Amino acid sequence: MSERSGDAEALGGGRSPGPVLAVEGLTMHYSTRAGVVRAVDGVSFSVGKGQALGLVGESGCGKSSLALTLLKLLPENAQILSGRILLDGMDIVPLPEERMREYRWSRIAMVFQAAMNSLNPVYRVGEQIIEALEVHVESAREESLRRVRELYDLVNLDPSLIMRYPHEYSGGMKQRAVIAMALACEPDVVIADEPTTALDVIVQDHILREMKNVRAELGMSMIYVSHDMAVIAEVSDMVGVMYAGRLVELGSTVDVFRDPIHPYTRALTSAFPSVTGEKHELTVLPGEPPNMIDPPSGCRFHPRCPYATDPCRSETPPIVRRGGHWAACWNPTGEGA
């Protein structure tokens, strides 16, 4: 893991003075009765101001765990074993819970995987946004209400909905409300965990475009987490590909999509049809992500990799750089191979 920590900064922080969020060698494990689950294993990346990073991978590869780790919102059986999470250069890993509370939402906010369920059914939606404001911004109730109205405008929601209950919202409306809630305290970074997975394609498209506009308008950084390559391709500047708790490829979206290095990335990019690009055979990746309690040795992808050779099975793969991105692989594919 240590060999990779330097690369992330070099690549991710290229466009702006210093990264807003930098993650270095982050490792998080769950201890369960069946054994230790290595959910996040030595992950490093960084996000510059105004940048959008997409994290992609099959379900169960540790994306959502990584998202929760960034906010240190972990269940009791989870533990951050090593690594740093630098927010504007300050490490938040050793912060006690009380200090951490101040950072949550005001610095890093989150749009949750199941937006429908992340609104409490017994409170009015507006009250739930005001609640977040009251904790972090000292302001009168009228002030907070005005702010909520602003936010509703920003995400194209009718302000008359503010004092309604979640069950009176449609799926797309709830999603917008949850985004408005995430923006409430003007955070530096917003993490969106599968922000549009449960929505139909048209609403999905609208919301993604709005999120993009909002980001441009407010100049915040975003981390999109999704299993859907199409979504990531549409909204992010940088892409990180995760497999079995590890980051296996990281680079600018254009580079990663045009010329994937890692066979896994290649499999993911060819598993969905490209509308604009050239025609190619759709391939479906065989098998399932590995058991994270006892992951494969060497390169974790080797049991499913068509190019696997002996070193893949026993040794941690080296970093391969090409153009503006890198991957961890013994047998890189594509142009340079």
Next chain:
Amino acid sequence: MDVQRAPRSVDHSLWRTRLGLAADRLRENWAAFVRARVGVIGLAVIIFYALLAAAHPVLMSTVWDESIYDPVVGYSFDETRQPAPPSLRHPLGTDPLGRDILSQLMFSARSEFMLGLLAAVVTVCIGTMVGAAAAYFGGIVDTILMRLADIMIMMPGISVLIVLSALIGVEHLELGLIIGVLSGFGGTGVVLKSQALSVVVKPYIQAARVAGGGPLHIILVHVVPNLLPLSFLYMMFTVTSAIFSEAVLSFLGLLDIRMSWGLMIHTTESAGYLTQVTEAWWLIFPASLSITLLCSSFYLVGRSLDEVVNPRLRRA
């Protein structure tokens, strides 16, 4: 876990496969049950009382003289005054009528178990049929059964039994039946129906329907077996309420029975020893504690089973 077992000859009956699977699940669940710990304590207490109940007839036919130790008509001639405090001859003393308390306690344990079992079996039989029928047929059958369940749930059991005991003589048999009916058509039926609802939508039920299985066949062969683990859990709660109700009613002197833990305390009360808590403790504590212990043990076992069966309560 045991993957090799999958190919089985088709003429093996459905029940044998089910039993095999059930045994596997049982082993897993037992481990979860033991981890919950409180259930094991409950189980230990239940086994203790079961042993007491089993030992009574043995003692009566070997070391205990029937004329002295009979729980109902015995009399201890050796004591100068009744009730006598515990001694070697009478480890828990004698009651105001000169009868051995330990013998009464052990004798009653058996009838408590019989009563609990009767009530539990009646509950489960009615509850599974009500639950399965309401879920399978839906519509008007469901509506009627569930309205009936509402009424049963709102019935204050003890008060119903008090009124009934004024009208008819209530003994263990009637008591068990009434409690079973109240619980089977009431709470247990409702819970089992919600479980059955998740069973009747399974593809194999549709398949059985298409294959021309009659409703009774489908309910008995496909739905009811899936309700058994949950109904077993509710049996435990029924046993608790049966033993509790019996104790309260016989304490109030409203039951026509010969001997029970509740009746022992009723005897103590009629003889005026109920307030002499320190002076005549052996008249009050053994029976009261037995009722409390056995009731809470069945309840604890039920709760622990709940934590095993209900995945939402399981620990991560």
Next chain:
Amino acid sequence: MVGYLLNRTFQILLTLFVFMSIVFFIVNAQPGDVSNVYALNPDLPPETRERLRDLFGVNEPLWKQYLVHVRNTLTGNFGVSFSNYPRSVADIVMERLPRTLALFMTATVLSFYLGFALGKIIAWRRGGWTEYTSTIGGVTLYTVFTPWFGLMMIWLLGFKAGWLPIGKFLDPELWRDAPTDANAVFGMMIATAVAASVIVFAVFALTKKRRGSGAALIRIGSLAGSLLVAVGIWLVAGTGYLAWDIIRHMVLPVVTLTLISFAGTMLLTRSSMLETMREDYVVAARAKGLPEKDVRDRHVARNALLPVVTSFMFSLAFAVDGGVIIESIFSWPGMGQTLVSAAVAEDLPLAVGAFVFVGSFILLAHLAADVLYVYLDPRIRY
């Protein structure tokens, strides 16, 4: 919302009707009929027996008897008590109902509050010492042999410590020269309690939107204020010492009833909290940076309350049963004790009358709980 409540009211009225019918058929399922108890006396001449049977109405056809039964139940006419001859059942019930209400409602509110507050805390500290002690302690209290537990309470707090009066609901010595009778005082006490709770409830509802120390001050102030005003009125009226006597007698049965019934709520709150804690909106609340206390109280506990209220409706019958036993143990002359003593004396009209009232009371409590539920769950309230 109105539709939902109307629907529930209709259901409950239907239930009441079925309930009355069941009572009727249970009574009529006996070999012979009710009059047998008295009319089979061999000393009675046949004419007298026939007259008695006419009086009891048992010579009428069954359907007519049933109609009469329904009419009588609806008008509260349950005939004359055998054991308290010549008082009518309705008269006895009316005298004792308020006493049961006072006992039952105080204990129910207390046990619900206590159970919910404790369940909330033990769910937050899962595992270890707290969990096992509270589970075993809770289950023991829930399943304890109630008469014995009541007895131990009397013995410990009444006899040994001598803190509280034992048995009955007032001190006859004190009441001999009292200017008014116990039932009037009881009625006044219930009226005071209802008025005070309405005021406090209104204040709480009005300050719901406000947070911080100001709102807390107003709430505590309203609580203390209404309490002071109530005490003041009683002192001025000069019957305060009588009310105090009744309250002193109430403490022991109320505490006992609360202890045996709070555990059910506590254990249920715990499981409900554990389930709610896994909801996404709880993680979201944490992510918002809310303090742990707010996450627990405003998000987890508030939603965990819903199933607890539902199940509380179901456990009302259990609480009423507990009340019946407690009343007989503490010689509290309410409906429960009336029911038991009528059953022991085979006073059928009184037993049936008391039972119908107990049943109707549970039905009404259900309706009240329904209203509460509608208030708590906005998904129903539309």
